[in-house]
Amino acid sequence: MLTLLLATVETTAHSAEAAGPIEGLRQTFVHFGVEPKYLVMQVISFLILFGVLYKFGIKPTIATMEERNNKIAAGLKHAEETQARLAAAQQESAALIRAAQVEANKAIEEARKAAKEFGDKQQADAIARAADLLAKAQQSIELEHKKMLDQARTEIARLVVKTTEQVLAKKLSDADRAAYNEAATKELSVL
Missing domain, CATH: 1.10.287 (Helix Hairpins)
Incomplete structure (x- = not known):
């Protein structure tokens, strides 16, 4: 061929x-x-068909493709902007979390310090109250001791006077007895 x-x-x-x-x-x-006449008719038919296809098929398809490309480009641009905003928001939230953590640690430390100071103050108050109670108890004991000693002296003096009276009543006169009683009372009250 x-x-x-x-x-x-x-x-x-x-x-x-x-x-x-x-x-x-x-x-x-x-x-x-x-044949040339048929060739010319075919060329004209082809050009008409091409014109119709271009106007109603190719041109709208190209416009649709351009519109789709523009939408895709806008979507990609929007996605990039959203991604940038997301990254900024993540950084901001991380900074806020760090600041909140620092603030929380500071608050915890202040609470610990306040609790320690409160505990120390309570302990100091308790020690002061205990010391005060101990001092009052000591004073009370001393007062009771003095009171008991005074009562014992008084009782001893009374017993000595009574015993002396009984012994001297038999052998001394009333004037001598009174002098001895006074001397014994003075001596016992000095003790």
């Missing part, structure tokens, strides 16, 4: 050289069964 085509082109080329380029082209078309 290729050889037939080459042979035809060669003969057409030889005859076209003799008659001119347009005549040679016409003979080539005729040899292949192509």
Whole structure:
């Protein structure tokens, strides 16, 4: 088939050289069964079909594709902006969390310090109250001791006076007895 085509082109080329380029082209078309009037009609039909397809098919498709590309680009831009805002929000929240953590640690430390101070104050107050109670108890004991000693002295003096009276009543006169009683009372009250 290729050889037939080459042979035809060669003969057409030889005859076209003799008659001119347009005549040679016409003979080539005729040899292949192509008639110029039909070729022109087919070219016009093709151009009309191309124009209609371009206007109603290709052009809207290209416009739709451009619109879709614009939407995709806008979506990508929006996604990048959203991602940037998200990163900024994450950094801000991390900073807020760190600040809250520092503040919480500070509050905990202050609470510990206040609790320690309160405990120390309560302990100091308890020690002071205990010391005060101990001092009052000591004073009370001393007062009771003095009171008991005074009562014991009084009782001893009374017993000594009574015993002395009984012993001396038999052997001393009333004036001597009174003098001894006074002397014994003075001596016992000094003790």
